[in-house]
Amino acid sequence: MRRVRAAVTGVVTLSLAFTATACGGGEGSSSSPKTLTYWASNQGASLEIDKKVLQPELDQFEKETGIKVKLEVIPWSDLLNRILTATTSGQGPDILNIGNTWSASLQSTGALLPWDAKNLEAIGGKDRFVDSALGSTGVPGKEPAAVPLYSMAYALYYNKQMFKDAGIAKPPTTWDEVIAAGKKLSKDGKAGIGVEGSNLSNNIHQVFVLGKQHGADFFTADGKPDFTSDGAVAAVKQYIDLMAVQKIVAPGNAEYAQNQSLSDFAKNKTGMVLWQTPSQTFSSQGMGPDEWGVAPAPVPSGKPGQGAQTNSMVAGINLAVFKNTKNLDGALKFVKYMTSDEEQIALNKAYGSVPPVKSAQKDAAFADPSLTVIRDTLATSAAALPQVPEESQFETVVGTAVKELFADAAAGRPVTTESVKAKLEKAQQQMPKK
């Protein structure tokens, strides 16, 4: 009997030990004040390039403060899921990059440290940042969930050689001109303009801007989804019609989701793309900076501004502190370091983006015409995507609707106002009920 009991005790202990080690797996946020874990988003042409850009800066931070930063660059396809998992388990990084459009959604989960006056003071105050960038850091009126790190905006990129060959003298400024230029470009297997039909986020960015131009927001003022207004339907239809009716988008673009439209552009197969900061990708595809030109994205009047003349979303990356961090002091130091003038200039220069920090914007590195277009767009004609908690769901359901409509257009099925409205209605019904 005693032996049985001993055996039972042994086996139970062993199993408990097993389970305990199983639970102990996984890396939590560091409790040591001398280390930080940082999840960076993929900003360069590859994860490796990001590591090469960031590591020297992190080494410099370690030299200054003695805090070692463990870097992990996370591809966009995984980032939101990783953040959600970290939120659920409470085991996450100390500092992380988020797409600025997710700010309100992630804010509502309570996973991110709110930037109250005291925290903002620790990094030099709110006034260091450009207003438009601050507009994408959370629900208006609440303490921001993150601070701006890199700013970007959409612009029209055109292939100089193809424009010359087609006899187009200057880049288009209105949609009519885009279509006219597109038709001249679309011949011999070449296409006028590229889209990423299966990339949900990109679809959203494009139809959001077109919605603004049609006087439609995808959410009502009190934050309820409003996907089926006439303006929203017209916006989505206008975007799909570039392929379905105007035929200036190659049907194959309907399945693009991995920046294939940029390779087409670099290979002289597509004349234009509406994109944010593609210069690094172009050069990694072997296209030099003088082979492409950049102009403000088209608007109905030809002159970008606010309201119906909006021509970009406020794109960008925010830096957030995970609320569960055990090293708040170190995390704040790191955010201060990353938003300092010196780092802002170095990092935004490397990524081809614009610093959201006012004093850093003045640097000569950002006086290049390709970047002044973006800076002007951000200052005068960009609008923030809806800062509502359901933004992330909106990207998914409406982005999917646009993807399905592109699939219809590519297969030659008619895309009508009714079919667009039906898809958007279905998308709206999938949104969480309030």
Place this chain on the structure above:
Amino acid sequence: MTETAVAHPTEPAVRKATPGEARAPRRSGRRRIALPYLLLLPALLLELLVHLVPMLMGIVMSFKELTQFYIRNWGEAPWSGLDNYTVAIDFDAPVGQALLKSFLTTCLFTLLSVGLCWFLGTAAAIFLQENFRGRGFLRTLFLVPYALPVYAAVITWAFMFQRDNGLINHVLHDQLGIGDSPAFWLIGDNAFYTLLVVSVWKGWPFAFLTVMAGLQNIPRDMYEAAALDGAGVWKQIRHITLPSLRSVNQVLVLVLFLWTFNDFNTPFVLFGKAAPESADLISLHIYQSSFQTWNFGTGSAMSVLLLLFLLVVTGVYLLLTSRGRKTSDV
């Protein structure tokens, strides 16, 4: 018979060793009963931890309103009763409709995929029973899809199925001239066939392997006897091979069914987060209903429904096949 024969010689030995202890045999009996359970205990505890606890948590979640506002501390999420279930099975509303459609798509897909996997696997295994030059090579070759990592293999398929630069369209359209314009395989209605091809390619080597193992147990002389009686190849397959494989096939089909019905990797890697409607398999659909819209309550309710369905199917299947086995044993 054998048990008593073994037990008898040992019993007196035990008695001799512990004279005066009348209850010794019972105790050793109890020990013998306890031993298997003791040995199972570690596995059982791990099973509890790895499978049952998350499953129970999923069931609890399905009764909660677990949206993005509560994921940080999901214990605080309010109870919602059967709300998540009513949303999931209200087939007049869009969410229920989409779930039903996804379920039916998955049923059709599973039926075709399992059928083809089984057929190809069995046919190949039977053909490779014959001894000929290169048999070993072919057997190895056929197992390659099974040995490749799923992710790498499916990503390669995704490249091959690309419309503009993919190998499939290059062969079908550019070289064979089928169709007016290259077809889309990764979006639209064709996506169903794409998924089926990849799933069968990935699944049939397992059927092949299992059936091949089963074939080794069929005595050669049965075939020889049948041949002497004048049975041809087809008759031998119908009357000897297939009946002898019966018990192997029962397990094989069940396992293939469960794997295929639950398959997440293949559609996810092929199509990304938003699968085309024609290939919207249920596991991906549930993933999208929970992760993409951050509504884990409804997602869990759908998972519980799926679990119940698979339990019922498996239960009925096992009941039917075991009844068949018992009668065949008699």
